[in-house]
Amino acid sequence: MDNKKLLIKKFFEEHSFIESSLNSFNKFIEVEMQKTISEIGDIIPTILPPDVQEFRIKLDKIWIEKPQITEADGSKRPVYPIEARLRKLTYSAPIFLEVSAYVDGVQRESFVAQIGKIPIMLKSKNCHLYKLTEDELIDRGEDPNNLGGYFIINGNERVIITVEDLLPNKIFFQRNKIGPSKFTARVFSQRGPYSIPHVIEQMKDGIFYISFTKFKRIPLFAVIKALGMTKDQEIMKEICDEKEYDDVYINLYNSIELQNIEDATEFIAKKVGLTQPREVRIEKTTEQIYHYLLPHIGITQKENVLKAHHLCKLVKRFLKVTKDAKTITDKDHYKNKKLKLSGELISDLFRVNMRVLVNDILYNFQRLVKRGKFQSVKIIIRDKLLTSRLNSAIATGQWVGGRKGISQNIAKVNYLDTLSHLSRVVSLLSNTQENFEAREIHSTHWGRLCPIETPEGTPIGLRKNLAMLAQVTQKSISEEKTKKNLENFGVKLVK
Numbered sequence: 040m041d042n043k044k045l046l047i048k049k050f051f052e053e054h055s056f057i058e059s060s061l062n063s064f065n066k067f068i069e070v071e072m073q074k075t076i077s078e079i080g081d082i083i084p085t086i087l088p089p090d091v092q093e094f095r096i097k098l099d100k101i102w103i104e105k106p107q108i109t110e111a112d113g114s115k116r117p118v119y120p121i122e123a124r125l126r127k128l129t130y131s132a133p134i135f136l137e138v139s140a141y142v143d144g145v146q147r148e149s150f151v152a153q154i155g156k157i158p159i160m161l162k163s164k165n166c167h168l169y170k171l172t173e174d175e176l177i178d179r180g181e182d183p184n185n186l187g188g189y190f191i192i193n194g195n196e197r198v199i200i201t202v203e204d205l206l207p208n209k210i211f212f213q214r215n216k217i218g219p220s221k222f223t224a225r226v227f228s229q230r231g232p233y234s235i236p237h238v239i240e241q242m243k244d245g246i247f248y249i250s251f252t253k254f255k256r257i258p259l260f261a262v263i264k265a266l267g268m269t270k271d272q273e274i275m276k277e278i279c280d281e282k283e284y285d286d287v288y289i290n291l292y293n294s295i296e297l298q299n300i301e302d303a304t305e306f307i308a309k310k311v312g313l314t315q316p317r318e319v320r321i322e323k324t325t326e327q328i329y330h331y332l333l334p335h336i337g338i339t340q341k342e343n344v345l346k347a348h349h350l351c352k353l354v355k356r357f358l359k360v361t362k363d364a365k366t367i368t369d370k371d372h373y374k375n376k377k378l379k380l381s382g383e384l385i386s387d388l389f390r391v392n393m394r395v396l397v398n399d400i401l402y403n404f405q406r407l408v409k410r411g412k413f414q415s416v417k418i419i420i421r422d423k424l425l426t427s428r429l430n431s432a433i434a435t436g437q438w439v440g441g442r443k444g445i446s447q448n449i450a451k452v453n454y455l456d457t458l459s460h461l462s463r464v465v466s467l468l469s470n471t472q473e474n475f476e477a478r479e480i481h482s483t484h485w486g487r488l489c490p491i492e493t494p495e496g497t498p499i500g501l502r503k504n505l506a507m508l509a510q511v512t513q514k515s516i517s518e519e520k521t522k523k524n525l526e527n528f529g530v531k532l533v534k
Contacts, residue, residue, distance in 0.1 A: 054510075075386070093144065097138070101135070120166075124191060126194070129193055152420050206377045211224070211226070212367050224356075245286050246293055251332060257307055266347035304328075308320040311324065333346050336349060371483075380511060388438065391439045488503045488504065488509070
């Protein structure tokens with residue numbers, strides 16, 4: 040018994056109940072912010088000053104400092120959580136960004152700009168309370184048993200709830216009770232903040248159709264041919280594996296007229312309803328296929344071959360499901376779920392609002408150029424825009440993508456109530472619908488989610504809690520390492 044007590048004591052000397060949330064926020068600050076800036080790339084305005092051929096605004100390194108406050112007299116000093124609570128302030132830190140302007144390829148100005156302030160999670164690496172001893176915390180007016188893991192917005196303590204969602208870029212098969220197709224395959228293709236749902240279905244005539252964005256029920260084999268796999272023999276070999284499927288012959292016969300990429304692309308353009316000249320139709324459709332068809336594989340022409348192979352693989356799996364319905368995906372199995380912690384949710388929020396800031400910079404630049412009053416890039420960056428949008432989202436819980444209730448006022452009835460609120464997991468499914476299977480306890484919850492703690496009434500089973508010692512992994516797996524491991528198992532690279 041003493042050994043067990045010692046083991047648990049040692050565990051809590053190094054770890055915390057809410058360690059996953061803290062690690063998630065730290066990863067956002069250290070990795071995701073810079074990744075977002077790299078994704079944005081250079082800002083290139085369309086309206087330029089006279090005598091200028093090319094103008095580029097380049098965004099480089101981004102970093103944040105520890106929370107501070109600017110007083111009425113303009114002086115800046117560090118602010119601690121207790122002061123933020125008492126004075127109804129936001130416990131936030133300034134964000135700094137290296138900005139440089141290039142005129143006709145020559146660097147004209149380079150400076151560091153404050154682009155806004157971001158709320159800081161208590162006890163994270165950028166918080167003043169990080170790694171303070173018990174006595175130091177008491178000196179700062181803090182409860183030494185306070186776990187942190189929440190934010191202070193206008194004096195209110197707000198916690199960002201962990202969201203449970205289906206795993207992106209994975210195929211889900213389901214049986215339909217009603218509708219024109221018996222089975223449906225769904226893939227949520229995710230690239231950055233964007234998730235594009237793809238639906239594959241086989242109608243009663245045996246033809247496979249795919250739907251994504253504006254493309255509604257397009258014959259799947261026409262899409263495969265538009266991606267460059269135009270030979271029927273190659274498609275057959277990719278799907279069938281020496282077994283003959285009548286379904287594949289029917290689909291190949293249906294697309295027999297489409298002998299090359301251009302014919303297939305024009306066929307898709309007509310299905311979408313484009314009425315421009317042939318060249319324009321083909322160009323527009325090709326561009327949309329690049330960007331919106333399975334964007335997680337890539338959004339350029341060189342990935343088209345990979346997309347064609349992937350679609351063939353999906354058809355092959357679909358046919359196996361129709362022959363043996365046992366292989367239908369269990370959506371409630373935790374291998375098919377993903378938990379979005381506070382760091383990832385704030386990353387989504389930051390990414391969208393950085394786009395808003397970039398558009399605002401462009402608008403201000405072009406407005407001043409038209410008036411002939413443009414002098415420097417410094418004056419067109421509004422730092423209050425990003426600050427107000429981030430604070431507003433965390434203060435109200437209204438998140439990007441129209442989701443509500445992502446952040447809540449922290450419950451402080453007692454210590455266990457606070458601990459429970461910090462480890463809450465919420466499903467995106469509607470409370471008003473039945474969703475019996477989603478509400479039931481699944482065997483894969485064991486050791487991960489608490490089987491007891493869930494509220495009475497409509498949210499039962501949809502609002503859960505992490506098990507007390509459960510940890511959510513944060514490690515990102517190297518693409519090269521994964522490729523190497525797969526090659527060792529005998530997987531061959533598609534060329």
